[in-house]
Amino acid sequence: MIEIAEVDPHDDAALRAWHAASLAxxxxxxxxxxxxxxxxxxxxxxxxxxxxxxLPVAAVExxxxxxxLLLELPLTENRQVAQLxxxxxxxxxxxxxxxxxxxxxxxxxxxxxxxxxxxxxxAGQTVATWPGALFAxxxxxxxxxVEDHLRLALPAAEDLLDRLAAAATGRAAGYRVVSWAGxxxxxxxxxxxxxxxxxxxxxxxxxxxxxxxxYDVHRLRAEEQRLAATYLSVVSLARTRDGEPAGYTxxxxxxxxxxNAKQDDTFVFARHRGHRLGVLLKVANxxxxxxxxxxxxxxxxxxxxxxxxxxxxxxxxGFRMVEQLHEYELAT
Numbered sequence: 001m002i003e004i005a006e007v008d009p010h011d012d013a014a015l016r017a018w019h020a021a022s023l024a025x026x027x028x029x030x031x032x033x034x035x036x037x038x039x040x041x042x043x044x045x046x047x048x049x050x051x052x053x054x055l056p057v058a059a060v061e062x063x064x065x066x067x068x069l070l071l072e073l074p075l076t077e078n079r080q081v082a083q084l085x086x087x088x089x090x091x092x093x094x095x096x097x098x099x100x101x102x103x104x105x106x107x108x109x110x111x112x113x114x115x116x117x118x119x120x121x122x123a124g125q126t127v128a129t130w131p132g133a134l135f136a137x138x139x140x141x142x143x144x145x146v147e148d149h150l151r152l153a154l155p156a157a158e159d160l161l162d163r164l165a166a167a168a169t170g171r172a173a174g175y176r177v178v179s180w181a182g183x184x185x186x187x188x189x190x191x192x193x194x195x196x197x198x199x200x201x202x203x204x205x206x207x208x209x210x211x212x213x214x215y216d217v218h219r220l221r222a223e224e225q226r227l228a229a230t231y232l233s234v235v236s237l238a239r240t241r242d243g244e245p246a247g248y249t250x251x252x253x254x255x256x257x258x259x260n261a262k263q264d265d266t267f268v269f270a271r272h273r274g275h276r277l278g279v280l281l282k283v284a285n286x287x288x289x290x291x292x293x294x295x296x297x298x299x300x301x302x303x304x305x306x307x308x309x310x311x312x313x314x315x316x317x318g319f320r321m322v323e324q325l326h327e328y329e330l331a332t
Contacts, residue, residue, distance in 0.1 A: 002066060002097065004104045007056040009045035018058045022068035025087030029131075030122050032151055032322035034300050037256040040230040049226050051076045051219075057104050059088075059097045067097040071105050073112065077211045082112035086135075098135055106332075114209045115330045117141060120149060120323045127326060141328035145206025145304070149323035150314055152299045154261065156286040164316060165283045168276035172238075175246055175277060177284045179236040181292045183224045188237055191245035193220045195237075199267035204304035208329055230255055234292055236284035238268070238277050246272040249281040253293045261293050263301035266310060278313045286317075 007018045019038050027033040045054055057069040067088035074081055084105045088097045105115070119132040127133035127143065184192045197215040227233065232253040238246040247268030253261050268277045289296065302325055303310050 002059050002061050002095075002100055004057060004059055004100055006108075007058050009042065009056065012042075014058070015042060015045070015056065017065045018056050018068050021058070021065040021089055022070065022085075022087045024089035025067060026085070028090050029125075030120060030323065032122065032149070032298075032300075033120065034257075034260045034262065034298075037230075037254050039256050040254055043230050044226075047226070049222070055108060057101060057108070059100055066092040066095070067101055069101040069105055071108055073110055077213055078209075080112055081114045081116055081209065082109040083116045085117060093131070099139075102139055113332050115141070115332070116208065116210075117328045119143075119326045119328055121326060122323050123321060133326060133328075136328045139330065141330045143326040144208045144329045145204070145327040147302045147304050147325045147327075148311070148321045149325050150301045150303060150319035151322045152301070152314075152317055152319045154296050154299055155290050155294065156299075156317065160318070161283050161286060164279055168279040168283070171274075171276040172280050174241055175238050175272075175275065175280070176241065177236055177238050177280055179234075179284050179288050181232055181234045181288060182228070183233075184220070184235065189217050189220070191239070192235070192237060192248060193217045195245055195248050195267055195269070196220060196265070198269065199265045202267070203265075204306050206304070206306075206327065208327055209331070227252075232292060234261075234285055234288045236281045236288065238272075238281055240272075245269070247277045247281060249278075249285050251285055251289060251299070253289075253296070258295050259297045261289055261296045261299045263299055266313075273309070278310065279316060282313065282317060 007014050009015055019041060023035060026035055045056060053073040053075055055071040057071065058065050059067040070085045072083040086098050086101045117136060119136055121127060121130045121133055193215050200212040232255060234251045235248060237248040240246055249266040250264040251261050252264055266278055266281060301314060301319060303314060
């Protein structure tokens with residue numbers, strides 16, 4: 001008999017078994033999958049922050065974890081939303097495990113009326129053939145936003161970076177770029193927080209029911225402190241010669257994942273666009289990755305289908321699409 005139960009994040013053996021099932025189900029058939037490592041996940045569950053509640057739930061039979069649910073409940077913005085990930089290893093599928101975990105998600109959703117889930121469809125597959133997409137559609141979910149999952153081989157070629165920087169420098173005259181790894185220097189903190197808030201307001205979300213995250217210096221500092229034990233943040237920021245903030249780019253290095261780096265935001269204020277700052281920022285950050293993440297083999301980035309300017313920037317660096325990320329939604 002299949003039993004559904006929340007996993008105690010402080011029970012190391014139980015959490016590891018849950019994570020192993022999540023990993024097996026979430027990466028099956030996805031050669032370019034990049035996932036949260038156990039140390040990063042465990043820390044987020046054992047030391048939760050004030051803005052998000054994360055619940056790990058397992059489907060268990062005779063001591064074996066057949067499937068894993070991670071339910072995320074925003075506690076400040078987007079309190080109407082429940083975000084979920086369901087993963088079932090291939091050998092346990094077609095037994096109702098996913099449906100049982102979906103029922104558990106609805107029961108634990110604390111009155112949320114909008115459910116959202118990500119489904120990564122690898123190159124060569126479509127939503128009409130991929131098991132995760134088919135499962136989401138059977139439950140009544142619809143794809144509301146699509147991003148390309150892109151990957152770049154590391155280290156980036158220095159001659160390419162030199163050429164891109166040289167081509168961008170003329171257009172970016174009047175701007176300077178500063179870079180750091182780890183916490184944001186105090187002198188840049190207000191500008192960086194303002195840009196993170198602006199990025200959240202302007203990032204493409206398609207038809208998703210999703211409000212912006214309102215960053216300020218206190219929220220940003222708290223986030224940095226929580227992530228520092230498991231991730232190294234690598235940032236490059238552009239300012240005008242007069243000090244006005246213009247744009248930034250941010251990558252994360254999971255301290256236990258020696259193969260992958262994750263590109264998070266790249267953002268330029270509208271009034272500063274057209275100066276190739278996106279290129280200049282990415283060049284600076286790729287050079288930082290060469291210093292702080294030299295053993296990494298891949299940089300992963302996710303770019304909305306509708307974001308033509310950033311797609312053009314990524315093309316210049318040689319990013320290649322490996323998956324499409326569909327964000328599914330169901331309003332109840």
